[in-house]
Structure formats: structure tokens, C-alpha cells
Amino acid sequence: xxxxxxxxxxxxxxxxxxxxxxxxxxxxxxxxxxxxxxxxxxxxxxxxxxxxxxxxxxxxxxxxxxxxxxxxxxxxxxxxxxxxxxxxxxxxxxxxxxxxxxxxxxxxxxxxxxxxxxxxxxxxxxxxxxxxxxxxxxxxxxxxxxxxxxxxxxxxxxxxxx
Amino acid sequence: xxxxxxxxxxxxxxxxxxxxxxxxxxxxxxxxxxxxxxxxxxxxxxxxxxxxxxxxxxxxxxxxxxxxxxxxxxxxxxxxxxxxxxxxxxxxxxxxxxxxxxxxxxxxxxxxxxxxxxxxxxxxxxxxxxxxxxxxxxxxxxxxxxxxxxxxxxxxxxxx
Numbered sequence: 592x593x594x595x596x597x598x599x600x601x602x603x604x605x606x607x608x609x610x611x612x613x614x615x616x617x618x619x620x621x622x623x624x625x626x627x628x629x630x631x632x633x634x635x636x637x638x639x640x641x642x643x644x645x646x647x648x649x650x651x652x653x654x655x656x657x658x659x660x661x662x663x664x665x666x667x668x669x670x671x672x673x674x675x676x677x678x679x680x681x682x683x684x685x686x687x688x689x690x691x692x693x694x695x696x697x698x699x700x701x702x703x704x705x706x707x708x709x710x711x712x713x714x715x716x717x718x719x720x721x722x723x724x725x726x727x728x729x730x731x732x733x734x735x736x737x738x739x740x741x742x743x744x745x746x747x748x749x750x751x752x753x
Numbered sequence: 754x755x756x757x758x759x760x761x762x763x764x765x766x767x768x769x770x771x772x773x774x775x776x777x778x779x780x781x782x783x784x785x786x787x788x789x790x791x792x793x794x795x796x797x798x799x800x801x802x803x804x805x806x807x808x809x810x811x812x813x814x815x816x817x818x819x820x821x822x823x824x825x826x827x828x829x830x831x832x833x834x835x836x837x838x839x840x841x842x843x844x845x846x847x848x849x850x851x852x853x854x855x856x857x858x859x860x861x862x863x864x865x866x867x868x869x870x871x872x873x874x875x876x877x878x879x880x881x882x883x884x885x886x887x888x889x890x891x892x893x894x895x896x897x898x899x900x901x902x903x904x905x906x907x908x909x910x911x912x913x
Binding site: 652 | 801828830831832833834835838841842843844845846847848849853855857884887888898
């Protein structure tokens with residue numbers, strides 16, 4: 592049976608000690624095994640303090656917003672404010688090469704003189720610039736809702752796996 | 754010429770260039786008891802304590818030349834998992850692309866880490882914060898941000 596008990600520690604983000612099931616002793620309970628292994632991890636890193644045991648099924652099932660995990664009331668939850676910033680960072684990262692491409696197109700349109708349409712390119716750039724300010728990001732109430740806001744038509748494949 | 758075994762013998766002394774039958778029997782018994790290996794034998798739980806000289810002998814096994822830790826780490830669900838390992842008791846997941854490998858048996862402080870990524874496109878990996886009890890592995894995308902990427906870690910020269 593796979594080990595499902597882990598120990599989480601408060602932090603930004605939350606930290607999780609994942610025991611290696613191969614090191615469980617014969618007859619050792621989940622709690623005793625975790626206590627022994629976590630003690631070793633805490634000795635290796637004294638910044639790990641005041642850990643809380645949680646079942647792995649109580650953790651978020653994916654790592655899309657891993658750096659937004661926070662410990663509160665003995666459990667791990669996704670801090671939506673931090674998750675929104677992660678989403679905005681993904682948007683900025685994905686739009687950067689597309690803005691660079693549009694910059695080149697903009698210059699080309701300028702060089703075409705009166706026949707050029709630089710304003711069309713400028714409008715496309717503005718759409719990309721506005722993405723992080725999408726009000727739907729601020730109103731998204733769950734991680735799934737944030738994931739669903741990924742503008743694949745503008746930025747291509749989603750960075751999310753969950 | 755016949756020789757007569759003296760009543761008192763000194764260990765390690767060859768008397769009259771003769772090896773007595775009783776010594777041969779004793780030595781054979783000793784060899785059997787200690788199971789000296791011959792070609793084709795399988796050795797288990799062998800302890801190697803020899804320290805390599807400044808100029809190691811080719812093909813010789815020294816304590817310094819043994820792997821002291823290796824691990825294959827995979828990111829597939831909410832937390833990283835150990836695919837297989839030697840001497841790793843746990844992982845501390847510190848966030849995206851930041852995994853601490855905790856040793857089951859502590860090492861000395863002068864080991865060498867080798868780490869590589871399980872990915873076909875260019876990415877980066879670094880080992881930091883190494884102590885006698887753990888090492889931190891950070892994996893990055895090309896933009897320099899931490900990213901979850903399956904990795905392999907090996908450590909040599911760590912046994913005290």
C-alpha cells in the first residue's frame with residue numbers, strides 16, 4: 592500500500608516532506624514511520640518546524656499553482672491571490688515573444704508609408720498588454736476557474752496540467 | 754628425510770621449510786569459514802573500507818569510489834515521488850522546481866553531486882545547499898524560472 596501520510600510546514604510556499612516508502616520498517620504504522628522520517632528531514636533542515644501531518648489526498652492534486660500552497664488550520668489550500676499572480680506571470684511570459692514579433696511587424700508597417708497599417712499592429716499589441724488586467728482573473732474563485740481563463744487563441748498551449 | 758613436528762610452534766614461523774599437514778588443514782578450514790570469493794561467486798553486503806591513494810590503482814575498488822546516494826525523482830501529481838533510489842529517506846518539496854533530497858545515512862562534507870534532467874529539450878539544473886544530511890536540487894526553464902522537471906541525482910565520495 593502506498594504511503595499517503597505526509598508532513599506539511601508553513602512557508603511561502605508551504606513545504607511538504609514526502610517519505611520514501613522503502614524505508615518503512617516491518618510493522619511500523621503510517622504515523623510512526625512519518626514521525627521517524629520527518630524527524631530526520633527536520634534535523635537536516637532546521638527551518639522545518641511545527642509540521643502538520645496530512646493525507647496526500649488532502650493536498651491539491653496537481654502542481655499548477657504549487658507556489659500558492661499555504662498551510663492554514665492544519666491543512667493545505669491554494670491562496671487564490673498568489674495563484675492569480677502565478678497566472679499573470681504565465682501570461683506575461685507567454686506574450687513576450689509574441690510582442691517582440693509584433694514589434695517587428697509594426698516597424699514593417701511603418702516603413703510601408705501611407706499604405707501601412709501600423710495601428711492594426713498597435714491594437715494587437717494592446718490586447719496582449721491588457722491580458723494581465725483581465726477583470727475575470729480577479730473574480731476567479733477557484734484554481735480551475737483561473738486555468739479556464741487561459742487565452743489559448745492568443746498565446747497558444749496552456750501552461751497548466753491540472 | 755622425515756621431519757618431526759616440534760611440540761611447541763611459533764605462529765608465522767616456517768620450520769625447516771616444511772608445512773605440516775595439520776597447518777594445511779587449519780588454513781583450509783579458515784578459508785572455508787571466511788568464504789573467500791572465487792570467480793563466479795556472488796558477493797552480498799560487502800564492506801569496502803580502503804581509502805584511495807593519491808594515485809589510485811586501476812580497477813581497484815575504494816570507499817571513495819562508491820556511490821553514496823542516487824535517486825530518480827518524478828513529478829506527476831501533487832508532490833514529487835521517488836521512482837527508485839539508494840540512501841534517500843525522504844524528499845522535501847519546497848515548491849515548483851525546488852526539491853530537497855534527504856539522506857538516510859549521513860555523508861561526509863566533501864562529496865561530489867551529479868544531476869541531470871529527464872527531458873529532451875534544453876533546461877537547467879543546479880544542486881545547492883549541500884550538507885552532510887541533504888542536498889537541494891533546483892530545476893529551471895530557459896527563462897530562469899523554477900520548473901518541475903523529472904531529474905536524476907548521484908553522489909560519489911560521500912562515505913565517512
